Each structure stands twice: as structure tokens, then as C-alpha cells.
Amino acid sequence: MKKVGKVLLIVAGSLIGLIVLFFGSVYVVNCISEARESKKIEPYGKLMEVGEKKMNVEITGTGSETVVLLPGFLTGSPVIDFTQLTTELAKKYQVVVIEPFGYGLSESTEKERTLEAISTEIHQVLGKLKINRYTLMGHSISGIYTLDYINRYPDEVTAFVGIDSSVPNQPGGEDNQGDSLKLLGDSGLYRLLTKVTPEMIAYPEVDAHLKEQFRMISLKNMGNSSNVSESKNMKANFEAAKRLSYPTDFPVLFILAKASENDTVGWISLHEEMLSGLTEGKMVVLEGEHYLHHTKSPEIAKLYEEFMTSQSTDELE
Template identity: 50%
Template structure:
């Protein structure tokens, strides 16, 4: 064997050794990832089964479209307020608890948990605005509630504008808590539904929520309510029903763009003062009330979930506003 051939043979041998080492490293990494995902999934399944037993029922079930929709009713006032959540609020009735406690001495408050939320069933029915609005109305009909202030957070601004136009003889006013506006920019985005579904079913979402910052730190919720909200959030976050709703967000916003609140409907909008995510957030809401006979925008400092920190102010402003419209 010549010297050149000998060098080539040594290089080939070294290359094979390096390749074998790399393959072993890759195999070890894959094995670790598989074991990690297996442990995360196992913990997720065991935790789900355990947590189901710790969830304490609240409210009452109403039969809607052959399924159970959970509704919490608090207060005995002459006027009724119907409360609806923003998208992805896993446990609406508890999330609104601070605000409900402020409103219920003066109003009958009806917090509806749409399908896929709170203690309500899931549904395979498409999460179009039409279906969601119809289900909410059916729940109220089952409860014999026919006159009410329609009040809601975030995406309720989209469902609500459709609702008040369909049932104008029932809704006495609309109150938005940093509510969505049909023409707000950025709502034509395509969400990664399959990835979100994987995060949920693999247990990685539970792990992320566990390692992330506690969203209730510093808020006025009691410890038991926080515990229940976390248990129900683990159950509901990224379930099939809410992922289907997410998949319809773009079309639901687009479908609402031709709608406006009726001019004679009292319209009160609480708006976050410094929204860094949506350009022109305050002007968008001011545009919604410009033709309203009884329209008002109240700007508040705080997060998108204004009702977590401004619940006293919101309740008082609602009472004052409704008195002014009479």
C-alpha cells in the first residue's frame, strides 16, 4: 500500500468513527426526547384524572342543542346583566367573579359559559358567530330571560354586535370590556391549530403553564377561586371546541365588518388606555359610538382583562350610565 493510499484509508476510518459518534449522540438525544415526552404525557394523563375529582361544581346546567351549558346566576335585581367571556377564558364565571360580586347587589347577573368553556360541554358544531349567538340565545330562552343588558369581554364585541342586531327587542344596552372591533387590524392571521392541538394532547401545554408566570399574582381573587381556575384551565385550554373557534376567528371578524350597533341602543365601552398590540385601539372604539344616541367610551389603565383590576369602577360606571339613559 502506498503512502497516499494509507493516508486515505486512515481518513476514511476517522470519518467513520466521527460519523458513528455523531449517530450515537443523535440517537441519545432522540431517546432523551422520547423519554421526556413520555414522562410529560404520563404526568398529563394522571394529573387530568386527578384534577377532575377536585373541580367543584358551580352554577347550573341548561340544555342547549342537546348538550349542557353551564350558567352562573347571582343577584336578584330588577334589571339583568348577561355576561360573556373573551376568547380562551377557560373558566368565565370564576374569571368574572370580582365583577359579579360588585354588580350582583344591584342586578341579576347571568354569566354564561359557552360550549368548551368553564363547566359546559364541548360541541362538534362549528364555532361560527351564527352558531355561538344562537346557542347563547337558546340558553337565555331556557332560563326565561327576555330583557337584559348584554355585557362582555374581548371577542364578545364580535358576537355581541351580531347578537344585538338579531335580538333588538331583548337587549337594553351593550357594555364592552375592552371588546373587539370588527375592523381592528391583524385578525386575518392563520393560527397554527395543529401545533396547539399537539401542545394540549402531549401535555406540553400543561408544563408550559406550570413553568410560566402565575397570571393571578397580585389580583384580588381568593386562593380557592384561583385553585379552581387553574384546575379548569388545565382541562379546557386548547380543547377541540375552542381550537375550532380559533380557526373561525378570521371569518367571524370578517363577517362582522358590515355590522354596526343600533343607533338607539345604549352603548358603553371600557377601553384599555395603552394597547401595544392593536394600532388605533381607542379611535376604533370611539368610531363605534360616534352615531350612538347614548354612547360612551371610558378609558382605563390596566391589562386587556380590565375586570380583574377595575371591577369596582366598571360596576359603578355601569350603574351611572344606565341611570343616565333612562
């Protein structure tokens, strides 16, 4: 029995040693890879001071009307993510892609990611750019942030376009991952998981070079202080948004992905509720997945142009 116990102790010790060696190797590989990749990430856009940090913004197109694009939660590089949509919209409009703190090439911040903080920072950026009339077009979680923003600055926002955007009452909307994001990023496990399952990163339909840039930026940002705080504040932000609504005469266009109805119970009806009572509300459902702008950018741009043209026609009448 003593021999058996000894053998079990040796086996247990060996297993623990292997586990420690495995996680240690994953951590070291991640540190080395991050150091190498930091030198390969190519700058784009323009860094602007917001408070004590710098936020990255890219502007394309020269149209007289401005569209401000805002990303979904944990989008590695919003500028690259919106490449196809930006290309389409820039044919007619000035397009501003804002990378919030912790996203893309923007710096991370220790400031809590509350609705007020996020809205105020976006407003400061647009103010510095001297842009005071614009459409907000947001993907996913930006539906919550823009709802707050529109209520804070109603005289500046001309319309909102939600690309499969979140709504306050959606089931599971308050779920968050908190410190697990930091663990995934710091330990190197996220890098390993994306190697085993590449589809964990929602790549846009761009060339191989931009996809590699997107991958490196996504890995760099995972678990930074901003997205951990955003995750922890998600429940409170959804709760706060439940007290908000769009102004009755405010133009809202929801462009939803048909597949999301299978992922979130009542997805379409919840958006219909948000439009209820609005004089200028419209919803369109397109075939596709949640990252609708990766596959339907021409359709989104066309729907937006038609929607805004109809608003102008109504005003003339």
C-alpha cells in the first residue's frame, strides 16, 4: 500500500508539473509573440487627446454629410472591421470611424466604462474635429451607447442606424466576462484558443495583410483595462439604458441580421418595440450573421442613403 501511495504521489506530482509547464510555455510564447507583433502593427488614422489618453480616429470621404461609425464589443480594430462599409459610405459621405479607448490603436484607460464616460469621450473627439451634425451608425453594443449619446446631445445627431444593434431589454444583454478577459489575454490562452479555433476572431472580409493586422491588434487588446471595465459595467449600462428612449420625431433605422433571431429570443420584436411610437422609425432584416457589415456593406449603404433621402423628402413636404 505504501508503494501504491508513493506511485500515486509521483503521478500526481508529474501531472501538476506538466500542467505548470504547459501554462508557463503558453505564457512565455504569448509574451515573445506580443513583443514581435508590436513592431509589425502598422499605424493608421489619427491619434487625438481625450483627457489624459489618446483615441484613434480615421476619416475618409469628403461628402457634406457625416456618418460616425462605432464598433461592437471587443472588436479588435474598428477601422479594419468597417473597411468594406467605409468604402461604400465614403462614395457619398464623410465617414468617421472612432476607436474607443481599449479598441484598435487607441490607448487603454483606467476610467470606468460607464454610459456617461463613453458618450462624453465620443463627443469630445467630434468636437475637436469640429463636427457638430452627424449620423451615428453603430454595431451591436453601440446600440446601447448611442441611445445614451442621443439623449445627451439630441441637437447634434441627425439619425441613428443600428447594424444588428443591441437594445436594452434583450435577454442576456447584461452578461459579462469581467476579469476572465484579463486572464485570457495575460496568460496567452486567448492566443492559443484562436490558433485552435480561428473563428473566435470575427475577421472582416479583407485581404490577408489586413486580416493579419486585425489578428495582431485583437490579441494586443484582449484583456486591457478598458475592455475589462466595459465588461464589468455592462449590466449597469444595460439597466441605465432601460430608462431611455429615442425622441418621438428622431429618425432611426434598424438593419438586422436574420440569423440573430435564432441566437436571441425576440430579437426582431424587441427592435419593433424600440421603434414603437416613433414617427421616423424603420426596420429592415437582411440575410446574414451578426457582423452584417462584413457581408452586406453595399446593401447597408444603399438602405442608409434611401432612408436619409426619404427624411429630406418628408421635410420638403
